[in-house]
Every structure is written in C-alpha cells, then in structure tokens.
Amino acid sequence: MICALLVDPDDSIDYPGNGAEVMGRPLAAYPLLAAKGSEHARRMYAQTNSEPVRRVAAQFGAIPLDPPPARADGTRPTDAVRVRVGYRQIVEDLKAEKGELELLVLLFANTGAVATPSIDAGVQALLDDASLDSAATVSPYDRWNPRRAFREDKGGRLVPYAECLPEAGTPWFPDWGAAVLRPRVLETMNADSPDLSWLGTKIMPLKQAGGGPVDYQWQVPKMEYWLKKQGVRDSPRPEPMPKLAPAPKPDRR
DSSP states (O other): EEEEEEEEOOOOOOOOGOOOEEETTTTTHHHHHHHHHHHSSEEEEEEEHHHHHHHHHHHHHHHHOOOOOOOOTOOOOOOOHHHHEEEEEEHHHHTTOOOOOEEEEEEETTTTOOOOEEEEHHHHHHHHHHTTOOOEEEOOOGGGOGGGEEEOTTTEEEEEETTTTOSSSSOEEEEEEEEOOOOHTTTTTTTOTTTTTTGGGSSSEOOOOOOOOSTTTTHHHHHHHHHHTTTTOOOOOOOOOOOOOOOOOOOOO
C-alpha cells in the first residue's frame, strides 16, 4: 500500500502549533488536500500534538499518530526522528492488517506548497524505476547559491562559507513540500540520522518554484500567491449560525 504521512515539526516561529491560516484554511489542510487528490495514496496519517493540525487531519480522514517525545535534555526531536518514528508506526499499523508499505509520501504540516500532480509524478517515477531511492519537490534558489554564502569567523568577520565550490549550475533545494520515499531507505535510518537522510542518494527532482515552509507571518501572502497560481480557491469562513431563542415557558397560573 502507498500511504501519506503528514509530519508536524511544530517549530514555526510565528505560529506555535502550526496554527497559520491561508485563504481561510489551516495551513496543514493543503498538503492533506494534495495527498487526498492523489490517485496513488490510499491512506493518510498525521503525526502531531497540535490541536489545529489534529482537527484538520480528522476532517480529511487522516489517522492520528503520536509524535516522538522530547529528548532527555528537553530538546525537540529532529525531523529525521519524526519521520523514522512515523514510518515505524505506519509499518506496525499495516502489519496488523497483514498489509505492507510499498511507498511513503512524506508531507509537512507547515508547508502548503504541494500539488497533487507532483505527488503522482513522484510515485509513478519510483514505480517505473526501482533504482530510485526517492522523489522530492525542489525549488531553484539562484540568489542563495552556496557559492555566495558566508559564515562568521572567530573574529566576528564574514568569510566564504565554502572556499572551493565549483560552478555546477542552478542550485535546487529540497523545499519540504512532498517526498516519495522507499521503505528500504527508511529502514536504514537511526536516531542520529540527519535531516533529509530519508531521501537516500538516488533522488528524482520534482521541480517547482517558490516552495518552502511558512515560519513567519510575512510568508503567508507568498503561500497564498503560490496556491492561487495552482488554481486553489479561497475557503471563506461560514457566517456564524444564529442561536435559537429559547421557547417561552408555559403559563403556570
């Protein structure tokens, strides 16, 4: 079975619990909408403790999963730990039904830049080519080319971040939109695996532009623009229903 897993990093600076709203919907609704429209993803899971994300996950029929606890020193689990734990939870859930996970579509609750065609293209690519480890949405960021990056030295001055990077064309950054993953790669992950290790080494790019998580309020209009370019419409909140007046009490005289 091909399943989708929504992971909630819960680390957006301006939106505790990833409670951002875009175009009248919670931000987490958009990756779930994209997965729900997929012709391949048969079941959705949502790993979160956030009430806004839990509510929208229930609305779209995603099965809730508990996120991994904080570490002993109080630090939050990394995204890699969240992905690894979520994968294990799904495998156990399917095993109880004598099912098996074929591919996993990874989504993030704080990223709305996900389109159904990208998910389906990634799944189809992995179904057609067994050598691929993953397919992932990526965005071009020429202005943030690693060749132009600096770091601060011990004296508080900026020096080139990497001295010897050759020119290698357009830099494509994973934009945390969607990734289609092989269980064989997820099986190799451990508690110390770095973020993005779930992609493996043979990665099919699902090219788009303007992706990325919403961490600050100023990024909400950008996300709205991106979604409208994909044809997504506003979802205005319904007017509150008026409360019915209580029935008059019978005359007791």
